Amino acid sequence: MTTAIVFPGMGPSRFADAGRFMLLNPYARKRLAVADEVLGYRVAERFRESGADYSEFAQVAFLVNCLALADWAADAQGEEPSVCVGPSFGQKAATAYAGSLSYEDTLLMTAAMARCEEEYFREHHQDVVTHSFTRLPADRLAEALSELDERGEWYEFSGYLDDGFHLLSLREGRLDWFKKRISELGGYSMYSMRPPVHAKSFAGLRELVEREVLSRFTVAAPRIPLVADQDGTVLDSAEGVRTMLLDTFDRPIDWPAIVTSLDGLGVKKLLFSGADNLFRRLDRTKRAFEVVALSPKTAVAARR
Structure with missing residues (x-):
């Protein structure tokens, strides 16, 4: 083996x-x-x-x-x-x-x-964190990201881990909102990392x-x-x-x-x-x- x-x-x-x-x-x-x-x-x-x-x-x-x-x-x-x-x-x-x-x-x-x-x-990037979340299918994730786009918010993917499981770097000031949207869309937030990574x-x-x-x-x-x-x-x-x-x-x-x-x-x-x-x-x-x-x-x- x-x-x-x-x-x-x-x-x-x-x-x-x-x-x-x-x-x-x-x-x-x-x-x-x-x-x-x-x-x-x-x-x-x-x-x-x-x-x-x-x-x-x-x-x-x-x-x-x-x-x-x-x-x-x-x-x-x-x-x-x-x-x-x-x-x-x-x-x-x-x-x-x-x-x-x-x-x-x-x-x-x-x-x-x-x-x-x-x-x-x-x-640099003192206001950025990397957030991990799961149980969020691609279509629902796209919905949350489109709302960030509409607000002119910066974000970048830091990791693709599994189906519906990602790492996303974003401004810390939008983190509470993003975690709330993840929950509303049926996903689950895990943890946030500071300093941020992989973006x-x-x-x-x-x-x-x-x-x-x-x-x-x-x-x-x-x-x-x-x-x-x-x-x-x-x-x-x-x-x-x-x-x-x-x-x-x-x-x-x-x-x-x-x-x-x-x-x-x-x-x-x-x-x-x-x-x-x-x-x-x-x-x-x-x-x-x-x-x-x-x-x-x-x-x-x-x-x-």
């Missing part, structure tokens, strides 16, 4: 949810020790103290945990995925797992990208990261097929991986395209390596694949 490893996108990340795994699991402790040395600070302590869901320290900790879970799965469960994908933030772990960047360089890249994002959104208006962030961050690293071709999260392209070159890492800032996620690509590669099983309450639960995912979920909580429970 062909297995793909999926490093999930990052939701709100708190020390209380992952701290026990980070401090007790031997694979996590090994990864954490390297991170502490490379970055020059104690990642777990900064993560615990930061209190911010998407801080630099939360992002680094999420990366550490995703890769540590993959290590644990390989040794403890004999999992040997032959395809790799990382939607949204998961790109970073996927890039390291596929060998396009060393773990050390991926840590440095992740921290530097987080600082760039903080700098950029401190000065073409954030091209300035892409340029900043390309100039200030990726210019410092040499990206290699992946050792296994790596599926781009923007359109499902199967990457086999260094330039393709580099482009994917930049595309994340100004192109939306397309999970249906990823599913189609994985199916074309003969994948039957998805191993989710990292805390995920989204992609593994999508109807499209469950219909197409056997799903195995690994998270800090399940890894800790497995030791008991």
Whole structure:
């Protein structure tokens, strides 16, 4: 059976949810020790103290945990995925797992990208959020969007996740109205993200990261097929991986395209390596694949 490893996108990340795994699991402790040395600070302590869901320290900790879970799965469960994908933030772990960047360089890249994002959104798009919603068929979504158009409101798609399930970036001042319309049209609002993500208006962030961050690293071709999260392209070159890492800032996620690509590669099983309450639960995912979920909580429970 062909297995793909999926490093999930990052939701709100708190020390209380992952701290026990980070401090007790031997694979996590090994990864954490390297991170502490490379970055020059104690990642777990900064993560615990930061209190911010998407801080630099939360992002680094999420990366550490995703890769540590993959290590644990390989040794403890004999999992040997032959395809790799990382939607949204998961790109970073996927890039390291596929060998396009060393773990050390991926840590440095992740921290530097987080600082760039903080700098950029401190000065730009301060009134923009990315909102996720589901159970809204195309015709009803079109109705809500046409009303935004009539009001001259700005919005851009940030993700296509499943039938009736989308990410949309819009002005925060219109968010309450939009959530109300979603409900009136039979849909269901989930959560809103700040800073916002994956929209073409954030091209300035892409340029900043390309100039200030990726210019410092040499990206290699992946050792296994790596599926781009923007359109499902199967990457086999260094330039393709580099482009994917930049595309994340100004192109939306397309999970249906990823599913189609994985199916074309003969994948039957998805191993989710990292805390995920989204992609593994999508109807499209469950219909197409056997799903195995690994998270800090399940890894800790497995030791008991």
